[in-house]
Amino acid sequence: MGVGEFSYKISISTLTVAFLLIFIIRLAQGHFHLFCTPHPVKATSGDDVILPRHVEPKLNVAGLTVEWSRPDLHPDPKNCLSLNEYIHLYRHNCEVTDMKLPSYIGRTALFTDGLREGNISLRITNVTQEDEGRYRCFIPKLKSQSFQLFILLLVS
Ligand SMILES: *[C@@H]1O[C@H](CO)[C@@H](O)[C@H](O)[C@H]1NC(C)=O
C-alpha cells in the first residue's frame, strides 16, 4: 500500500466520523422541546409578569440565540426593518437591543441563571393593555418542535 493511498483512507474515515458526529448532534438537537403552560398568563395593568418557558430535557442555552417575539403585531409598512422586531433577543450571551420593539425597551429580561438550566422564561415589567397578545419563543439552533407554540398574555 503506497503512502498516498494510506492517507487517502485516513481522510475518508475521518470524514465519515465527522459526518456521523454531525448527524448524531443533529438527531440529538431534534429531541429538545420548548415547554410552556397551555393556560394564558393573566395580569393587571402595571403588573410584572413572567411568561414561563423551558427547554426539555434540561440544556444550557446560555450560549445560544433565544428570540421572543409577537407574531400578531403587524409590521410597520413604512419601516421595512420592523419585519425583524423582537420583544427580547438574546445572542452571544447578552441582549441585542437594535431590533427591539420600542414599547418593550427596558421592560424585558431573561433569567441569566435560568438559561444554564434551559429556563428561557421572559419577565416583562409594568405590563399595559397593549402587551396583551400571543408571545412566541424560539431557539433557532435547536430546531425544536414545540407542542404549545404561543403563550397568551391577558391584561385586564
Ligand atoms: C424559570 O425561572 C422562573 C424565574 O425564576 C421561575 O418562576 C420558573 O418557575 C422557572 N421555570 C422552571 C421550569 O424552572
Ligand SMILES: *[C@@H]1O[C@H](CO)[C@@H](O)[C@H](O)[C@H]1NC(C)=O
Ligand atoms: C408603567 O407604565 C405606565 C404607562 O406606560 C407609566 O405611566 C408608569 O410610569 C410606568 N411605571 C413604572 C414603574 O415604570
